[in-house]
Amino acid sequence: MSESAPVTSTDTAPGSPVAHNATRSADPIAWPGNTSAAAILSFDLDAEAVVLSSDVTNATRLSVMSHQAYGPLTGVPRILRLLQRHDLRATFFVPGYTAERYPETIATIVDAGHEIAHHGYLHERVRGMSASEEAEMLDRGLAALWRVAGLRPAGYRAPMWETTYATPSLLMDRAFMYDSSLMDCDVPYILAEHAGPGARSLAEIPVHWALDDWEQYAYLPEVFGSGLIESPAKVLEMWSLELQSLASEGGCFSLTNHPFLSGRPARLRALEQLIEMMRSLPSLWIATAEEVACHIRSLDLQPRSFPPAIIE
Numbered sequence: 001m002s003e004s005a006p007v008t009s010t011d012t013a014p015g016s017p018v019a020h021n022a023t024r025s026a027d028p029i030a031w032p033g034n035t036s037a038a039a040i041l042s043f044d045l046d047a048e049a050v051v052l053s054s055d056v057t058n059a060t061r062l063s064v065m066s067h068q069a070y071g072p073l074t075g076v077p078r079i080l081r082l083l084q085r086h087d088l089r090a091t092f093f094v095p096g097y098t099a100e101r102y103p104e105t106i107a108t109i110v111d112a113g114h115e116i117a118h119h120g121y122l123h124e125r126v127r128g129m130s131a132s133e134e135a136e137m138l139d140r141g142l143a144a145l146w147r148v149a150g151l152r153p154a155g156y157r158a159p160m161w162e163t164t165y166a167t168p169s170l171l172m173d174r175a176f177m178y179d180s181s182l183m184d185c186d187v188p189y190i191l192a193e194h195a196g197p198g199a200r201s202l203a204e205i206p207v208h209w210a211l212d213d214w215e216q217y218a219y220l221p222e223v224f225g226s227g228l229i230e231s232p233a234k235v236l237e238m239w240s241l242e243l244q245s246l247a248s249e250g251g252c253f254s255l256t257n258h259p260f261l262s263g264r265p266a267r268l269r270a271l272e273q274l275i276e277m278m279r280s281l282p283s284l285w286i287a288t289a290e291e292v293a294c295h296i297r298s299l300d301l302q303p304r305s306f307p308p309a310i311i312e
């Protein structure tokens with residue numbers, strides 16, 4: 001082994017760490033009634049927005065556009081039939097651009113009793129955005145959902161789960177009840193703006209890449225994906241283990257699917273088998289993200305907060 005150079009501070013070092021209350025994990029959750037764990041089925045209706053935000057010239061590529069249009073045109077109707085078969089309500093996170101392009105799809109989701117939540121306007125990635133730019137994106141998405149569906153969403157999920165240290169406060173400014181973008185916990189919690197008294201807060205419903213169909217199925221040459229498309233059987237096995245493990249620990253199984261990916265027949269068949277497993281767990285509460293957020297906010301949980309950003 002070669003001797004490595006001594007570590008020195010540089011102009012790019014982040015500075016001394018700010019102490020975090022890392023020794024305290026989240027409070028255990030008392031789930032409703034006789035249940036001891038929760039599960040949320042969510043669908044991120046990215047459609048064309050996700051490929052236009054990364055490269056607007058994708059708008060000229062008919063096949064790329066059609067790949068994304070599969071979600072609202074073919075995936076969503078099949079997903080709605082699946083949810084109806086099992087008498088389940090789900091949460092659809094919708095970019096404002098998608099709502100404006102597919103108002104009839106949004107109407108069918110709303111009419112079926114599902115929750116619509118905020119997912120940016122053009123599925124913007126906020127990395128490098130100023131707080132005012134991020135605020136403008138949030139307001140544009142809110143305006144689109146109001147214009148198309150006449151609704152004010154209770155929840156927000158950041159596109160690509162990419163947030164800034166300004167995001168929680170911007171959501172609180174707009175009276176969002178919950179966010180679903182962070183990854184530091186197995187159960188939902190109350191995220192406070194700061195550690196001091198009187199801090200504003202919102203419910204946080206954590207997510208993780210392992211419970212997202214994007215990593216399993218997404219493949220669009222020259223746009224995204226590794227080229228490896230996983231078998232739905234492997235995905236079902238992985239998610240079943242996650243479900244059983246989280247349920248045994250009183251956690252919240254928060255699953256993210258995209259209609260343009262999981263709306264395809266074999267993948268939705270695998271999801272149906274997972275739903276059958278969920279329904280076989282009598283102590284599992286299957287709810288929308290808004291219902292879980294309402295429940296979390298009704299509990300007397302100790303809020304969690306984050307230290308200030310290391311780099312302003």
Ligand SMILES: [Zn+2]
Nearest residue numbers: 044046159160
């Ligand atoms: Zn998305």
